[in-house]
Structure formats: structure tokens, C-alpha cells
Amino acid sequence: MKLSYYPGCTLKNHAKNFEDSTLCSLEHLGIEVEEIPRWNCCGTVFSLATDDLMHHLAPIRNLIRVKESGSDSVMTLCSMCFNTLKAANERMKSQPEDLDKINDFMYRENVKYEGDVKILHLLEILRDEIKFDNLAKKIVKPLNNLKIANYYGCLLVRPKEIGIDDMENPTIMEDLMSVLGADPIDFPYKTECCASYQTVDKPEIVADRAYSILSSATGLGAEMVAVSCPLCAFNLDQRQKRTLEKYPDFKTVPILYFSQLMAIALGCPEESLRFDLHYIDPMPLLKEKKLI
Amino acid sequence: MRVNISKNKIEDPFVLKIQELSGQNLLACYQCGKCSAGCPAVSEMDILPNQIIRYAQLGFKNELLESRSIWICESCFMCNSRCPKGINIAEVIEALRQILLRKRKDHLEVEKMSGDEKEDVPPIALISSMRKFTS
Ligand code: SF4
Ligand code: SF4
Numbered sequence: 001m002k003l004s005y006y007p008g009c010t011l012k013n014h015a016k017n018f019e020d021s022t023l024c025s026l027e028h029l030g031i032e033v034e035e036i037p038r039w040n041c042c043g044t045v046f047s048l049a050t051d052d053l054m055h056h057l058a059p060i061r062n063l064i065r066v067k068e069s070g071s072d073s074v075m076t077l078c079s080m081c082f083n084t085l086k087a088a089n090e091r092m093k094s095q096p097e098d099l100d101k102i103n104d105f106m107y108r109e110n111v112k113y114e115g116d117v118k119i120l121h122l123l124e125i126l127r128d129e130i131k132f133d134n135l136a137k138k139i140v141k142p143l144n145n146l147k148i149a150n151y152y153g154c155l156l157v158r159p160k161e162i163g164i165d166d167m168e169n170p171t172i173m174e175d176l177m178s179v180l181g182a183d184p185i186d187f188p189y190k191t192e193c194c195a196s197y198q199t200v201d202k203p204e205i206v207a208d209r210a211y212s213i214l215s216s217a218t219g220l221g222a223e224m225v226a227v228s229c230p231l232c233a234f235n236l237d238q239r240q241k242r243t244l245e246k247y248p249d250f251k252t253v254p255i256l257y258f259s260q261l262m263a264i265a266l267g268c269p270e271e272s273l274r275f276d277l278h279y280i281d282p283m284p285l286l287k288e289k290k291l292i
Numbered sequence: 293m294r295v296n297i298s299k300n301k302i303e304d305p306f307v308l309k310i311q312e313l314s315g316q317n318l319l320a321c322y323q324c325g326k327c328s329a330g331c332p333a334v335s336e337m338d339i340l341p342n343q344i345i346r347y348a349q350l351g352f353k354n355e356l357l358e359s360r361s362i363w364i365c366e367s368c369f370m371c372n373s374r375c376p377k378g379i380n381i382a383e384v385i386e387a388l389r390q391i392l393l394r395k396r397k398d399h400l401e402v403e404k405m406s407g408d409e410k411e412d413v414p415p416i417a418l419i420s421s422m423r424k425f426t427s
Contacts, residue, residue, distance in 0.1 A: 014414035193368035
């Protein structure tokens with residue numbers, strides 16, 4: 001199996017741990033990954049105003065790159081890239097007159113876009129294409145006795161037409177964690193937004209939100225929280241510094257990408273986990289569990 | 293609170309503009325409050341999501357354009373997913389932001405942020421906040 005891959009901006013810096021652990025895991029699963037050439041930022045958020053076509057140019061241009069590379073589907077890791085690319089594509093499919101207008105601006109492209117690229121999130125690929133059963137066969141270090149709360153946030157599951165699972169009670173991450181040998185913990189904040197881009201100018205809102213979300217998870221016994229989005233990861237991990245300043249009773253908790261957990265279970269080397277990028281160091285817990 | 297409802301306000305082009313930019317039928321709302329019940333940001337808001345829709349129906353232009361709520365919303369789509377009438381509240385709030393942003397009334401002053409502050413946050417955060425809060 002060969003996958004076309006769209007990384008997006010943050011996977012190349014702050015979320016290098018997400019990218020490296022994914023690439024290592026897919027290599028262990030015998031899957032070839034090809035990064036699409038000359039990709040650009042997708043814009044991170046889908047433009048919601050009906051007349052704002054201009055901001056759909058960036059995501060659609062990336063889908064043209066996918067077609068150019070000879071593929072008809074693309075893998076994303078970041079929940080926001082996934083949502084923006086897929087939502088822009090859905091709009092092109094449902095509103096052909098918008099697609100015509102977008103194509104008018106693509107005069108320097110050799111490929112005409114027809115709404116024909118499928119946008120997939122890695123979690124969906126694991127569930128539907130690689131299949132969890134096959135993944136299970138490749139596990140060398142099951143994540144035994146590790147209690148993990150799985151945090152979806154918003155854009156992986158909402159809106160309904162875009163989401164990869166049930167939007168009120170998704171279970172795809174819990175299912176993956178069970179396959180990896182861990183104990184998934186259900187918690188009521190799993191689809192509550194982390195306050196997203198408010199982190200730039202209103203970080204105190206994020207600190208409060210991290211307090212509610214993470215305290216709920218640890219209160220129910222979680223030893224770590226798994227995420228699938230670099231913005232969720234930043235808000236829930238790096239912002240714990242502020243949360244702790246504001247709430248002295250706050251219990252810190254390591255935040256990992258689901259891909260890092262998969263990489264551990266598949267026997268990827270420690271370098272691919274890039275724990276140097278974390279604020280709350282997961283090492284003590286992983287050592288205690290004899291996983292590192 | 294005392295409010296003035298008038299035909300003039302209801303027929304103000306502002307109401308049509310919101311409907312046009314958001315693609316939503318504001319009159320479909322029957323004020324059940326489910327959008328506000330699910331919204332994670334209400335504790336920071338001055339006007340709740342269901343009230344935003346009501347104010348929009350009635351053409352309360354100043355109240356809406358001066359409200360803190362439109363900059364507090366995180367576009368998380370929880371309200372949209374819960375509305376029994378299929379109204380996309382997040383789109384209505386985006387329309388309100390757009391009405392201001394198209395007049396260059398930016399909410400975020402990136403140029404005033406220090407280099408350190410900008411480096412501290414990942415590109416995904418900077419780009420999304422600029423997309424939502426600047427023209
Ligand atoms: S959930 Fe829908 S119908 Fe109910 S108050 Fe909100 S917008 Fe109105
Ligand atoms: S999209 Fe905005 S108004 Fe709706 S639930 Fe999320 S934060 Fe609240």
C-alpha cells in the first residue's frame with residue numbers, strides 16, 4: 001500500500017513528534033508514504049462565509065498537487081488540515097459553480113480540479129484500510145496497564161458530514177488503544193473544544209479549559225491523554241504551565257499523539273517519539289510501565 | 293433588561309446581510325437553547341449563542357457588533373451539531389465577525405505581539421487566529 005501524504009505546517013516543527021512517530025509506525029506496517037510535492041498551508045480553518053471563495057484556493061491547490069502526483073486520495077494527520085481540506089472539497093462537490101470559479105484562478109495549474117480527491121485521516125486509514133486486526137499482528141510491545149483518556153476535540157468529528165466517527169460519542173481512538181493493548185478510559189470531555197485559536201491572545205481561556213478537560217480525565221483514572229491535533233496538543237500540553245499557575249491543585253498529565261503510542265507498541269526507536277518537544281515529560285510514566 | 297423591538301430594525305439590511313453571509317434562515321430558530329447548552333465558551337460570553345440568533349432575527353445591530361461573544365466563539369461546531377432546527381450558529385457568528393473584518397476592524401493585532409510571543413505558539417495557532425480575527 002502506498003499513501004500520498006499532506007503534512008501541513010505544524011507537523012514540520014512543533015508537531016515533529018506526530019510526524020516522525022507516524023512515519024516510523026507506517027514503515028513498520030510495511031506501508032509506503034509519499035509526501036506530496038510543493039504543498040502549501042491549507043489555511044487551518046475552513047471559511048464559513050458563503051461568499052468567501054478566495055480562502056478555498058489554498059486547500060484546493062493542495063488537492064491539485066495530490067492529483068499531479070498520480071493519486072486519488074490523500075492522508076492527513078492534523079485534525080485541522082483534515083477538516084479544512086475535506087470541507088473545501090465537499091463544497092466543490094456540492095456546488096459546481098464554485099468549483100468553476102476556483103478553477104478560473106488555477107490558470108497556472110496543469111491539472112483541472114474536479115472534486116475528485118478523497119481526504120482521509122490517518123485514524124480512518126488504520127481502521128478502514130490497514131485494519132486494526134492487521135495492526136494487532138505487528139505489535140511487539142503491548143501498552144499493558146496504561147490508562148489512556150482519548151481526546152478528539154472538534155474538527156475530527158464535527159461537522160457530521162466531515163467527521164470520521166460518531167460526533168457525540170466517537171470510539172475510534174479507544175478502539176485503537178485497545179488494539180495497542182492499553183486501557184482506554186471514557187470521559188465526558190472527549191469532544192469538548194480545547195479553545196483552539198484563542199490560545200494566541202486569550203491563553204487564560206485555554207488554561208481554564210485544559211483544567212476542566214484534563215481534571216475530568218485524571219479524575220476518572222487516566223494516566224495520560226491521547227490527541228490527534230497539534231493545536232489540541234499545544235493547548236493541553238504546553239498550556240498546562242499556565243493551568244498550574246492558576247490552579248495549584250491541578251494534577252499535570254502527559255499528552256501524547258495516538259501515533260506516538262502506536263510507535264511504542266510497534267517497536268519504533270525512541271528518536272521517533274521526540275519527547276523533547278513535550279512540556280510534560282511522558283518518560284517517567286513510560287519507564288514505570290516498562291514501555292521505554 | 294428593557295429592549296426596543298421595531299419594524300425598522302427587523303427590516304434593516306443588516307439582517308439580510310447576516311442571512312446572506314451565513315447561508316442560514318434565522319427565523320427557523322425557536323429558542324430552545326440547545327446551542328447555548330452545549331457551547332463550551334458560554335462562561336466567557338456576554339450574549340449566549342441562542343441570544344445571538346434572537347438578536348439577529350430582531351436586527352439588534354449594535355448589540356451584536358459590540359459583543360464580546362463573537363470573538364470568544366471557537367468555531368467548534370458543537371452548537372451546529374446540537375441544533376434541532378439544523379441552523380448553523382457558528383456560521384451566523386462568522387458572518388458577524390466578517391461584517392466587522394471587512395471594514396478592517398481587526399480583533400487581533402499581530403504586529404503588536406513580540407517575536408517571543410509569536411515563536412511560543414505553533415503556526416497552526418497563529419494562522420487560525422489570524423484567519424478568524426484579522427481582515
Ligand atoms: S439550538 Fe437552534 S433552534 Fe435551538 S436556540 Fe439554538 S439556534 Fe435556536
Ligand atoms: S461554535 Fe462557537 S458558539 Fe458554537 S458551540 Fe462552539 S464556541 Fe460555542
